[in-house]
Amino acid sequence: FAKWDALNPVQNVVGTNESGNTPGFQLFADDNLKQRPGWISTNPAGGENITFALDLTPNQCYVVYLATLRSYNLGMGTMTVEVRDYGDKRDGTFNLKTTTTKKIDSLWSAPISVWSDVQVTQDGTPGCTGFCEVTVTTDPLVVGRNGNKVKLLTLSARRCSHYHETTLH
Numbered sequence: 001f002a003k004w005d006a007l008n009p010v011q012n013v014v015g016t017n018e019s020g021n022t023p024g025f026q027l028f029a030d031d032n033l034k035q036r037p038g039w040i041s042t043n044p045a046g047g048e049n050i051t052f053a054l055d056l057t058p059n060q061c062y063v064v065y066l067a068t069l070r071s072y073n074l075g076m077g078t079m080t081v082e083v084r085d086y087g088d089k090r091d092g093t094f095n096l097k098t099t100t101t102k103k104i105d106s107l108w109s110a111p112i113s114v115w116s117d118v119q120v121t122q123d124g125t126p127g128c129t130g131f132c133e134v135t136v137t138t139d140p141l142v143v144g145r146n147g148n149k150v151k152l153l154t155l156s157a158r159r160c161s162h163y164h165e166t167t168l169h
Helices: none
Strands: 002-005 026-029 037-041 049-055 062-070 078-087 098-105 114-119 131-138 150-159
Touching: 049 150, 062 078, 062 098, 062 131, 114 150, 131 150
Parallel strands: none
Antiparallel strands: 002 150, 026 037, 037 150, 049 131, 062 114, 062 150, 078 098, 078 131
C-alpha cells in the first residue's frame, strides 16, 4: 500500500480560521523543461507556511513522506514539517492524537539537484492513523547561504511495517 496525494493546500487548518497557505508559497515549475511543478517559497525571512491533508483509512499506522528538492546550490533553505494526527474523522470531531515535527535541510553535498523523499514520521510509531494535516513552515535564511529556496513536490504515505492495527482501536 502506498498513497500519493495531490499537493492541494487545505482551505482552513483544523481548529482555526487560518488559510492552508501563506502568499509566500507559489505553485510553479522552475526547471528548464517546466516538468516538475511544486510549491516554492524563497522568502529570506522564513515564516511562510502551507498545509496539506492526508485522508487515509482510519485506525491504521502510516509513515508520511514529503518529497523536496535537494541541491548543492547555496540558495537552498531549511524548513520545519509538522504532522498532526487526528485519527478517525468520520464522527465529525477532530481530536488531536499526536504531533510529529521534523527539520529538513534542502542543501546537500552531492553535486546534483534531485527531488528526495524525506521520511517525516517513524515506522512503527503511529504518527498518522487516518486523517492528518501536514504543515511546512520555512525557516529564516541560514547564515552563509545566498538564498532560502524550499520546493515541495509530493506528499505520500505507506502503512507502517512494524505496528499492529489492533493496538489503535
